[in-house]
Amino acid sequence: xxxxxxxKVKEIxxxxxxxxxxxIGKDVIDRIEYFLEREESPTGKEILQxxxxxxxxxxxxxxxxxxxxxxxxxFLELGQEVHFVGGSLxxxxxxxxxxxxxxxxxxxxxxxxxxxxRKNTGDNTPALIYTDIVPGDKVKITVAPKGGGSENMSEVRxxxxxxxxxxxxxxxxxRVARSGGNPCPPIVVGVGIGGSFEHSALLAxxxxxxxxxxxxxxxxxxxxxxxxxxxxxxxxxxxxGLGGRTTAxxxxxxxxxxxxxxxxxxxNINCHAHRHKSETI
Amino acid sequence: MSSxxxxxxxxxxxxxxxxxxxxxxxxxxIVYTARDAAHKRLVELLKRxxxxxxxxxxxxxxxxxxAPAPPGKPIGSAGxxxxxxxxxxxxxxxxxxxxxxxxxxxxxxxxxxxxVKNKAVYFAAIGGAAVVIAKAVKKSEVIAYEDLGPEAIRxxxxxxxxxxxxxxxxxxxIYKMGVERYKID
Numbered sequence: 001x002x003x004x005x006x007x008k009v010k011e012i013x014x015x016x017x018x019x020x021x022x023x024i025g026k027d028v029i030d031r032i033e034y035f036l037e038r039e040e041s042p043t044g045k046e047i048l049q050x051x052x053x054x055x056x057x058x059x060x061x062x063x064x065x066x067x068x069x070x071x072x073x074x075f076l077e078l079g080q081e082v083h084f085v086g087g088s089l090x091x092x093x094x095x096x097x098x099x100x101x102x103x104x105x106x107x108x109x110x111x112x113x114x115x116x117x118r119k120n121t122g123d124n125t126p127a128l129i130y131t132d133i134v135p136g137d138k139v140k141i142t143v144a145p146k147g148g149g150s151e152n153m154s155e156v157r158x159x160x161x162x163x164x165x166x167x168x169x170x171x172x173x174x175r176v177a178r179s180g181g182n183p184c185p186p187i188v189v190g191v192g193i194g195g196s197f198e199h200s201a202l203l204a205x206x207x208x209x210x211x212x213x214x215x216x217x218x219x220x221x222x223x224x225x226x227x228x229x230x231x232x233x234x235x236x237x238x239x240x241g242l243g244g245r246t247t248a249x250x251x252x253x254x255x256x257x258x259x260x261x262x263x264x265x266x267x268n269i270n271c272h273a274h275r276h277k278s279e280t281i
Numbered sequence: 282m283s284s285x286x287x288x289x290x291x292x293x294x295x296x297x298x299x300x301x302x303x304x305x306x307x308x309x310x311i312v313y314t315a316r317d318a319a320h321k322r323l324v325e326l327l328k329r330x331x332x333x334x335x336x337x338x339x340x341x342x343x344x345x346x347x348a349p350a351p352p353g354k355p356i357g358s359a360g361x362x363x364x365x366x367x368x369x370x371x372x373x374x375x376x377x378x379x380x381x382x383x384x385x386x387x388x389x390x391x392x393x394x395x396x397v398k399n400k401a402v403y404f405a406a407i408g409g410a411a412v413v414i415a416k417a418v419k420k421s422e423v424i425a426y427e428d429l430g431p432e433a434i435r436x437x438x439x440x441x442x443x444x445x446x447x448x449x450x451x452x453x454x455i456y457k458m459g460v461e462r463y464k465i466d
Contacts, residue, residue, distance in 0.1 A: 041463060043283070043303070043445065050410050050443070057412040058358070067348045067358040067411045067431075105357050107348040107431050118318070120430040149363040149385070149408065181456055182363050182386035184408035236464030240407055241386060242303075242445060243459020273409045 001083050002137040004281060006092035009084075009141065012279050013096025013127075016143035017072060018104035020277040021064040024055045027212040028249065028274050035186065035246040044244030048186075051239075051272055066273040069106035070145030072097040072127040073205065079136035090129055098123040109148065130202065142209060144276035150183035150269045156201050159263040168193065168265055169228060175267045176232045176248065181241015184271035186249045188212065189232065192266040194256035204268035207252040209276055216253060225251045249274070287441070291339030292380040294400050300446045302453035306404060307441040312343045312383065314435040316362050319426055320370040327373055334425035334434060338378030341404075345383075346431035347421070348411070356421045356437070360411030361385040364403070368392050375399040383444055387456035397452045404444035405455070417442040 029052065036048040058065040074093055086092075101108055101124040110125065111118040155175055159167055172191055179187075192203025216222035228251040238244020249272065258264060283303045288296050290310030300306065313335055315323065326333055344364055348357030364384030371382070372395040380401045385408040388396075396403060406414060420438040427433050447455045 041459070043305075043459075047407055047410075050407050050413060054407075054410040054413045057416070061351075061412055063351060063354075063412045063415065064348050064358045065411065066409045067346060067360050068362070069348060069358075105349045105351045107346060107357070109346075109431065120432075122430065152363070180387055180460075181405070182365065184385065234465040236460040236462065238459055238463055240405060241456050241459065242405060242447075243455070243461075243463045245463060271409055 001081055003083050003085050004139060005086040006084050006089050007086055008281060009089060009139070010092040010096040012141050012281065013074065013093050013143060014100035014103070016141065016277045016279060017097055017100030017106065017145065020143050020145050020275045021069045021104065021106055022062055023059050024065055024273070024275065028272065029055060031212050031249040032186070032272070035249065039239070039244055039246050041238055041244035043242050044239040044246060047239035047242070048246060064106055065275070066147060066271070067107055068109060068147040068149065069101065070147050070275070071110060072124060073144045073146050074127045074129045075142040075144065075209070076129065076131040077134050077140035078131055079138045080133050081137040082139055093127055093129055094125045097127045098125050138280050140278060140280045142276055142278040144209060147271050147273060150187060150271040153179035153183040154204070154266070154268045156197060156264065156266040158197065159265050161263050163263065165224065169224070169231065171265055172228055172251070172267055173231050173235070176269070177235050179269060180237055183269045184273070185237055185241055186239055186246045186272050188270040188274045189228070189248050189251040190268040190270065191251065191253040192268070193253065193264070194258040195264060196258065196262070197264055199256060200264035200266035201268065203254040203256060204266035207254040208268060208270050208274070210252045212250045221253050221255065225253055290341050290381070292341060293339065297380065297400055297402050297450050300402055300449050302446050302449045302455040302458060304446045306444050306446060308341070308404070308444055309440050309442070310438070312341045312437050312439055314343050314345050314347070314437060316344050316346050316432050317366050318429050318432040319434050320367050322426060324370045324373050327377055335436070337374060339380050341381035341383060342374070342379060343383040343437065347415070347435070350421070354415070356415050356418045358411035359415045359418055361406040361408050364388055371395065375401050387454065388448060393448055393452060393454060396448050397450060400450045402446060402450060403448040405447040406442070406444045414442065
């Protein structure tokens with residue numbers, strides 16, 4: 001049994017909140033540069049270049065890439081041989097989010113009651129925490145700030161087995177088409193298929209954590225990802241929805257077994273401020 | 282080919298007549314920030330026949346909830362938020378004299394019709410280019426609804442804020458035109 005003080009978790013969460021919001025991943029920059037060379041719309045080209053300038057300015061000025069510094073989504077891969085000491089693990093994570101969002105000059109975007117009062121909690125807590133128990137004595141912490149504009153364009157659909165892969169593809173492309181310029185294209189499309197109603201949504205969110213330049217280990221799904229990216233980029237939505245070829249930077253799929261009666265499909269859309277940072281204790 | 286215009290707020294009908302959907306504009310002068318919660322309050326005031334916290338005639342509202350200002354800077358990152366959420370409140374503000382809006386994403390039919398009727402325009406700022414946009418903000422002060430935090434109304438002075446005309450006073454919509462032009466069937 002390995003003991004870890006939760007104060008260590010707090011410090012890491014705080015640091016990851018700030019770093020995820022200031023520094024975009026190289027995989028995102030590479031994808032935008034790739035599409036910038038191929039974009040046919042002059043306005044689209046100008047926007048993609050501005051996004052690259054903005055990533056650089058954010059890192060230099062130590063300011064958040066986007067003012068929507070998101071809800072703090074925290075993923076834990078928790079080794080089952082770890083024992084936490086020094087207080088509540090989830091309290092420590094929320095304390096880290098609070099300190100990170102205050103000290104990093106990040107926007108506080110959480111309201112307490114979701115409908116009636118909608119009063120800002122003032123420190124961006126509570127975080128949304130998902131924990132997976134894994135073998136070993138390590139803890140991997142991932143902070144993925146998620147913006148509201150793209151989250152609002154996401155959807156879960158309980159499809160039928162008879163809809164087949166063509167039905168899944170139509171749903172994904174249609175979801176992106178209906179989103180238009182709202183989710184800040186170029187977007188990243190996370191797709192979760194299988195599990196159950198709620199599990200498919202979590203798979204879609206986890207799909208967004210995959211590096212943009214990786215390839216799905218199962219070749220048949222890798223081909224579906226390639227085809228969906230091509231179809232989505234035929235929609236003409238383009239950077240910021242003003243028209244062009246670059247609507248999505250990547251489509252990433254995760255699947256799980258599911259019930260014989262079901263075929264849940266979730267599409268979680270992320271904007272080009274595609275932020276996540278991880279650290280392992 | 283699209284044109285580039287330099288405009289200063291408040292906007293006049295003369296200014297707006299020159300603008301076509303797709304044109305680039307470098308906007309300078311005062312803009313007022315408001316998003317969901319502030320819009321709700323502004324429209325409640327108008328419905329009760331009360332004065333707004335600022336004279337809206339000829340003005341531009343920027344849909345933004347900025348990040349806090351780091352030391353030595355007038356504002357934190359300050360890109361646009363998605364505009365359709367403001368659609369239910371927009372026609373009444375346009376009827377009250379609002380001449381321009383800055384946000385991101387397409388607007389609904391009623392808003393587009395109201396823009397044509399009232400001779401007003403909607404500009405698209407680049408969502409997520411929030412640091413580049415913050416550099417165009419020279420001053421910022423909260424003038425109403427401080428309790429709303431990032432959703433408070435701010436009076437912002439901007440210089441050469443880069444935006445694109447999304448909807449002009451003639452009913453053109455870049456979100457439709459752009460997709461039609463680049464769509465592959």
